[in-house]
Amino acid sequence: MGFSQKLFLIITALVVLADVATACSNGQCRILDECSSDQDCEAGLYCSSCLVGFSGSRCVRSTITNQFKLLNNSLSFNKYAFLTTHNAYAIDGYPSHTGVPRITFTNQEDSITEQLNNGARALMLDTYDFQGDVWLCHSFKGQCYDYTAFGPAIDTLKEIEAFLSANPTEIVMLILEDHVQALNGLTKVFTDAGLMKYWFPVAKMPKNGQDWPLVSDMVQNNQRLLVFSSIQSKEAGEGIAYQWNYMVENQYGDDGMKAGSCANREESPPLDDKSRSLVLVNYFRSIPMKELSCEDNSGNLINMLHTCYGVAASRWANFIAVDYYKRSEGGGSFQAVDLLNGKLLCGCDDIHACVPGSTSGACTP
Ligand SMILES: *[C@@H]1O[C@H](CO)[C@@H](O)[C@H](O)[C@H]1NC(C)=O
16 A cells, blocks of 8 residues: 555545544434534434433424315314323422422423423413412422412413414313313403414313214314313303313323233223323423433333323323423424324324325334
8 A cells, every 4th residue: 555545545535534533513413413502403303412322412303294284174173193291380490489499300391481481382381370360380298389480370381372473273281180260261361362262162171972073163263272271160150161071081190000001090081991082191290300301202101102002992192292392302292293193194103104195204004
């Protein structure tokens, strides 16, 4: 080998090494490529770590596939799946609104607006009577305290109003763990937030396992906000749907994460009760663990969706509720929703495979 050949090889080796060190950047890093900032990653991904799943920082998904835009919105509401954020209001760094430092856990990292913009469409909120108003709060023995309170519900509801106003073809669902006893307390705060104009009426909700109205009709009628309360009497009293008249759901917390089992939560009819047209799968720990949620939100979540499908009389979930929804080993909760929409809409493992001519996503219709 001559000197010039050796030199050429050395230079080639150096170029290859340099290339590995900065394998990608500037919005070109793909899923699970190493990254040093969000800007390195392709659109729809962000730079995140997952100690229990992979080394270093890598690009993982940060946004949903919009099923209505990828396909269409001409089917019944219960034919689609939606990402659900558990305790959507319990956000890292949310400022204290009581003057007392908060001593409680969080379940999410993004603001409500970010959650909605990234594709969460169902939000779980805990509502309490507090300081003469409706607040969002973690409870301690069923009570809201200064040190467990996040903030007045109106602030969060106004963010939801702004999203619905800016996105006239999107639907948002609120699932309330409702502790409000004040007469018409919820109606007042929803009215004050400007949300009543989007209200989907209880009278239009199917009572005996029928299909829901078409999403396209819900959009056309501008009835794009679905609210469910855990207090039964509010359905007749305030016209706020009682959650378990319309939905079945599995156990929440650690007991809901036992591989191979999908028992219903106490308040819910059994998962296989087809008189309820909507199926919700909870998959989050009793005490949130940020560093483990990337693993929880990945393969284990997918396995649970399959388990619950079997238990729910061969019905795929419409909602999956998770903590720290963006944390994953790659596709995470977004991939799980793609799976559900694929199954629900065309019998494929990924909604992308429902697009005519697509090659992505295993499909055996
Ligand atoms: C909407 O998408 C679904 C699922 O792919 C399909 O079955 C249906 O025919 C589509 N409807 C219209 C009007 O395109």
